[in-house]
Amino acid sequence: MKHRLATFAALLLLAFGAQAQNTDTIVYGHPYEREPEFPGGLKALVEFFNDNIRYPLEAQDYHIEGKLYATFMVNSQGLVRNPRIILGLPGGCNQAALDAIRRMPRWEPGRQRSGGKWAPVNVQFNLPVNFNLEKDTT
16 A cells, blocks of 8 residues: 555645734734745745655554544744644644744745835744545555
8 A cells, every 4th residue: 555645735725714913913814914925925825734744653554544633823023933733633643744834944934015115024824734545556
């Protein structure tokens, strides 16, 4: 059996639940926000996950598949902070996803217009991660 991890596809951005956070204010979906950006954009983010997440052996052995949901903050300096699992999977999948999130490089931080200028803000993301076993057809 060949094993493959399908992390996320073009629906990645649609699945992000993003909210900007300024020290004591949370702003939802205003048109003047700029979302944080992974270095190289969406394609680079998908490649990063494909290169940095490993299907846990326990999950492979027990044929565990499914989708988990992680959340993390991209802070105003572009650093990934406080990753955690919202809805998880057994077999080491949660830890595999968290390990990959913790290895992410610095992002371009999110920005919000404040007093005529773009100010960096904290942005919380919810990220789905799919674990799927691919059957070997040979």
